[in-house]
Amino acid sequence: MVPTRKQSVPRPRRRSGLRGPAAALAVTGVAAAVAATGLTAPRATATEAQAAALTVRLDPSYQQPSFQGWGTALAWFANVTGGWPDAQRDKLADDLYGAGGLGFTIARYNIGGGDSPDTAPYMRAGAAVPGYWNRPGPESPGWWDPADPDHWNADADANQRWWLTAAKARGAQTFEAFSNSAPYFMTNSGLVSGAVDGSQDNLRADQFDKFAAYLSGALQRAQDSTGVKFDSVSPVNEPNTGYWHAGGGQEGSHWDPASQARMISTLRADLDAKGVTTPVAAMDETNPGLFRSNWESYAPGVRDAVGRLNTHTYGTNGRTGVRDIAKGEATPLWMSEVDVGGSVPQSFTDMSPALDLAGRINDDIRELEPRAWVLWQAVEDYENMTPAHENSNWGLIQTDFTPADAATEPLRKNKKYWAMANYSRFVRPGARVINTDDAHTLAALRPGGQGAVVVHTNTTGAAQDITLDLNGFRSVGSAPVERYTTDATKNLQRESDVATAGRSLKATVGAGSVTTFVLPGVAGVNTAAATAPIGAPRQLVGDNSGMALAVGTVSGTAAPVQRTSDPADAAQQWTFTKSAPADWGSTAAYRVTNVGTGKALSVSGGVLGFAAPGSSPEQQWIRSTTGDGHATLINRATGKLLDVTGAATSDGAPVGVYRPTTGSNQSWTFRGLAADG
Known part of the structure; x- marks a missing residue:
């Protein structure tokens, strides 16, 4: 037996802020989606005729693990x-x-x-x-x-x-x-x-x-x-x-x-x-x-x-x-x-x-x-x-x-x-989600790595011009880009195709809409545009203090500390060496080596210090980022994060490792060495 039709039972999981088939589908089959009629318009969140234009950068140099579905x-x-x-x-x-x-x-x-x-x-x-x-x-x-x-x-x-x-x-x-x-x-x-x-x-x-x-x-x-x-x-x-x-x-x-x-x-x-x-x-x-x-x-x-x-x-x-x-x-x-x-x-x-x-x-x-x-x-x-x-x-x-x-x-x-x-x-099983620099845009490489899918949500009450920056890919191709829209009057409706122009795609999306773009021609990673911290040395600037990771001295011994930012100081300069150069995954590991001393960040006995460069897990660091320019670094041997001890903001404060807290003292900006950062 079940409650009567008119009985409303409280849902303890569902409180505000709490809670209350084939592997490859033919994309062209979506064209049969039925368009609805007589639907209400989305509530306006903007009064202008056109929302601000938006450029979204796709970053295939940061790929999440294979998606299960x-x-x-x-x-x-x-x-x-x-x-x-x-x-x-x-x-x-x-x-x-x-x-x-x-x-x-x-x-x-x-x-x-x-x-x-x-x-x-x-x-x-x-x-x-x-x-x-x-x-x-x-x-x-x-x-x-x-x-x-x-x-x-x-x-x-x-x-x-x-x-x-x-x-x-x-x-x-x-x-x-x-x-x-x-x-x-x-x-x-x-x-x-x-x-x-x-x-x-x-x-x-x-x-x-x-x-x-x-x-x-x-x-x-x-x-x-x-x-x-x-x-x-x-x-x-x-x-x-x-x-x-x-x-x-x-x-x-x-x-x-x-x-x-x-x-x-x-x-x-x-x-x-x-x-x-x-x-x-x-x-x-x-x-x-x-x-x-x-x-x-x-x-x-x-x-x-x-x-x-x-x-x-x-x-x-x-x-x-x-x-x-x-x-x-x-x-x-x-x-x-x-x-x-x-x-x-x-x-x-x-x-x-x-x-x-x-x-x-x-x-x-x-x-x-x-x-x-x-x-x-x-x-x-x-x-x-x-x-x-x-x-x-x-x-x-x-x-x-x-x-x-x-x-x-x-x-x-x-x-x-x-x-x-x-x-x-x-976004099918085997796809790999990649980073974008826009919170309203999800992108993923299709299974096998050829082609990508981009889903963009326009939450405003006005149409929006968007540009997809495709410079992160090794190749872009010229195949037509399919587009599917859900909005107040459309249910996953196939729209007219759009075309790439050079290394970008421009389109207009409607007010209050969710739009899927299928880009069949993009592939690979353009290493020159990769956001992965490879190549030239850079600073690691703490997002909590604004100070840079440096080699300092504690009790007469070289130790990691934070210092007032000085890009010219070799003690604040770090090179990142990827353990597997062809690995663009979000769990790729890097050795982080100081330019001034030639020593690598390493964890020994739970303590952060330095060691001669090697390939041990104690010297391997995993970079995590949402694509917003900030990152955490996870030590592969311990699972702990690079952490400014006690969230200190003072010059010379020690830097160690600690369990994930989501605190800004574990968040870092990887900054180039140019004077303007």
């Missing part, structure tokens, strides 16, 4: 629609995973905990995801035995499992299983919605081993019944929050950092004992800042048990810190869950929520450098979004989760759906 959690909408008539559920699956739809390639499958059959239904529509346990007789304390086949229901959760097979059939390549709560009989409250006190853990202290066995057992049964192979399993979700309370409208569980660490280690041990190599993902925290706090509390052995880092971005603070943690740990990172409801009432024509979504995608990918970007649930409960309830724009498609007739229930696409298509149909 876009996707959605299944969870509630799959638990509902997976049981609908074939025509309806197939249409939804085509819309999300089909070549003519969004072309998603990732699905996150929710392993339900499941409340007692004796508990009266209380959750929101779709949220009561069935568990894989079976209670064959009267319940007694400690009754569930993972070794007893009678205590398992291998046929559980048929609706969500249908979606796994449907996604795979349409080309989905990557699958993750995640948990929101342990089964009711493992919890302190007896409910899967959380503890009575939301600040307390709900998993009983004696149930860690059994919960690990439950997750690994459910994982195997879901794989066996669908033919899907899970690439990862995530045991905790938004753990260190106060969202989850007994009797709430969805599954959830608080985990303090020590409990998170114990659960991660216990699950890894259980999988290893069964010969299962599926990586453990962690910890799916609600925002990057809280992720970082949790991670810093984990012991090295716990960190080693994590095969992928997952963060949500319902809060957006501290993204670059998680980016640098991932690089320092050499562990892949996902943005594994988010959605935005927008700041306007429920609408299927207003571009505002679509522009908000595009902004979140751009910022997440620029600042986090994730291997994947995954929505919460792409299909939302229409009734719960109406003005009588939340009056919001969650989901890309809205449909009633408790319809009078599922066979005829409308599947309502909003503008977010089409804006999402501007990204997901073109």
Whole structure:
């Protein structure tokens, strides 16, 4: 049973600032996108007839790791629609995973905990995801035995499992299983919605081993019944929050950092004992800042048990810190869950929520450098979004989760759906996102490196002339550039092609629009225009103090310090030597050598100092930047960042290494030696 149609259940994840198929798609197929009519115009944010002209520099000399794709959690909408008539559920699956739809390639499958059959239904529509346990007789304390086949229901959760097979059939390549709560009989409250006190853990202290066995057992049964192979399993979700309370409208569980660490280690041990190599993902925290706090509390052995880092971005603070943690740990990172409801009432024509979504995608990918970007649930409960309830724009498609007739229930696409298509149909698995110097522009090299895709968002209320500076590429070519637009009157509409002129592309984009450009002819890296710090020496100027990294003397020994900037001082001049000259990746490593002394920055025993130039990890530094002219430097051996100690601003203050904090004392500008900087 589910809540009545008129019941609106609060969403603890979805608070302001918190949260509530083929590998290659034919680009020309997008021309069939249908143009909408009668749509409302975007709210004006500029009154001039034309927004200020903009030039955007594309930088293929900074390439993020190979992108795995876009996707959605299944969870509630799959638990509902997976049981609908074939025509309806197939249409939804085509819309999300089909070549003519969004072309998603990732699905996150929710392993339900499941409340007692004796508990009266209380959750929101779709949220009561069935568990894989079976209670064959009267319940007694400690009754569930993972070794007893009678205590398992291998046929559980048929609706969500249908979606796994449907996604795979349409080309989905990557699958993750995640948990929101342990089964009711493992919890302190007896409910899967959380503890009575939301600040307390709900998993009983004696149930860690059994919960690990439950997750690994459910994982195997879901794989066996669908033919899907899970690439990862995530045991905790938004753990260190106060969202989850007994009797709430969805599954959830608080985990303090020590409990998170114990659960991660216990699950890894259980999988290893069964010969299962599926990586453990962690910890799916609600925002990057809280992720970082949790991670810093984990012991090295716990960190080693994590095969992928997952963060949500319902809060957006501290993204670059998680980016640098991932690089320092050499562990892949996902943005594994988010959605935005927008700041306007429920609408299927207003571009505002679509522009908000595009902004979140751009910022997440620029600042986090994730291997994947995954929505919460792409299909939302229409009734719960109406003005009588939340009056919001969650989901890309809205449909009633408790319809009078599922066979005829409308599947309502909003503008977010089409804006999402501007990204997901073109930036495909194997693409490599590259830097731009504009926060509203995402660019990526196509798989194989020939050609690029650029998605630009014009958030203003006026048309905008943009120029794409292509000088960063080795070759540009003259092939026509395809253009696709989503705005108030267009849904991913194929526009007239545009042409490059020399090493640039000029176009005009409409007010309140998301535009995708497909440039088939660009390739390679123009080393003369690369932003990578190769070639001539330069200064490293601290963004907090304005002072330059220098070789100084501390207690009679040469040591890194900051000094008042003097470009002529050889002690402030540094050369960067790339470990692999042809590596243009964002994890490329450099040796940083002082011109005056000939010694290289090196970490020994956790202390920053100098050593004769070599190739050891202690002398290798990874540069991270969003393309805004500022960067962090991560030591490959320790994962720590070049850091002005104590954020000091005084001349002669020591410089060392420290864990990522996102502080400006860890941010540096690489400055040429000319007097004007």
